[in-house]
Amino acid sequence: MNLLLLVIALGLAGASPLSTTTKTPDYKVCQPHSRPWQVRLHGAGVTCSGALINEWWIVTSFECAPRPYENIASLGEHDITVEEGTEQHIDIDLVIRHGPYDSTRSPFHSLTMVRLASPARFNQFVQPIPLPSRCAQPGETCSVSGWGSTIPNQYEPDQHLKCITVPVVDDQTCMNTFPGYLHWSWYMICAGQANTDNCLNDRGGVMVCDGQLQGVQWFAFGCRNPAHASVHSKMCLYNNWIKSVMDANKPFTSTTPRATTRLQREI
Structure with missing residues (x-):
């Protein structure tokens, strides 16, 4: 009997560290590929999200701001640990941050435009999200x-x-x-x-x-x-700025020369 109690006590002692480190389950998983505009920006220490707004451009936060040809944009992702056959992995060609921004004192804007090195191919897993035609209202x-x-x-x-x-x-x-x-x-x-x-x-x-x-x-x-x-x-509030950035920085194609216009960084 004493031996049995000792075994039970040791088992409980061994289990207690696990109980303190176990994470709360996180169940709020999207229906796979229900957000075909979602982009994962990653590589070289960067991991963040963005929204595909057309075949060339992604919008993300100022803090994310990936680096050209150091980071990858992955479209059509759901489970990032496996290749599902739906992904498009495309180099980043150009990054334009909106200013001014001071994360330690008074942030005025937090927005970055990211241009792809080659255009996204639209299908059921990769689609752009429309820019707003109105502002969202409280309670929506x-x-x-x-x-x-x-x-x-x-x-x-x-x-x-x-x-x-x-x-x-x-x-x-x-x-x-x-x-x-x-x-x-x-x-x-x-x-x-x-x-x-x-x-x-x-x-x-x-x-x-x-x-x-x-x-x-x-x-x-x-x-x-x-x-x-x-x-x-x-x-x-950023539709005009987004349009001006895209107009001033049209991607190079066989029929369109790369834009040389000075980047417009302010609204």
């Missing part, structure tokens, strides 16, 4: 997707694309939760609130409302405190 329900944890304070990337559903909240509600070292910007839109799934930790995570690109993740405040909204770039 949107979807956020990315390869990140949806569990607050658990920051490891995940192998499967994740999706959460969030409500847009008004600016004042979002400002009330801002940390003191940051300042509010008119170019921000916030989504998520208490008792909703408002955490998805992926730089450049994509927010889509009513079939249009309405946000690119800026600050994942909802992953620090589940009661707080996360902040995204308010994409409806």
Whole structure:
């Protein structure tokens, strides 16, 4: 009997370290290939998301900002640990960051345009997301997707694309939760609130409302405190800047010379 008790005690002792390190399961996996505009930007220490807006261009966050010919854009991804036969892996040719931006004091914008070295091939797994024709409104329900944890304070990337559903909240509600070292910007839109799934930790995570690109993740405040909204770039205010960047930097083709116009970096 004493021997049996000793064996049980040792078994419990051996199990306790595992119980303290086991992570909470993260079940919010997207239906595979239901977000054909989602792009994974990776390589050379970069791992983040972006949104494909046409066959040449991707929009992502300022913080993501991959480097030309050092990073790869992977389209048609779902499980990043295997080749599913749906992927297109394309070099990055040009990166244009929107300025000014000061991540330590007062961010005004958080947006980066990424041009592919060769055009994406559209099919059922790879499709662009339309730019917004209007601004999302408070109370509107949107979807956020990315390869990140949806569990607050658990920051490891995940192998499967994740999706959460969030409500847009008004600016004042979002400002009330801002940390003191940051300042509010008119170019921000916030989504998520208490008792909703408002955490998805992926730089450049994509927010889509009513079939249009309405946000690119800026600050994942909802992953620090589940009661707080996360902040995204308010994409409806950037249509003119995006168009000007694309017009000034048309990709080189056999019929179109590479643009030499000075890059327009401001709205």
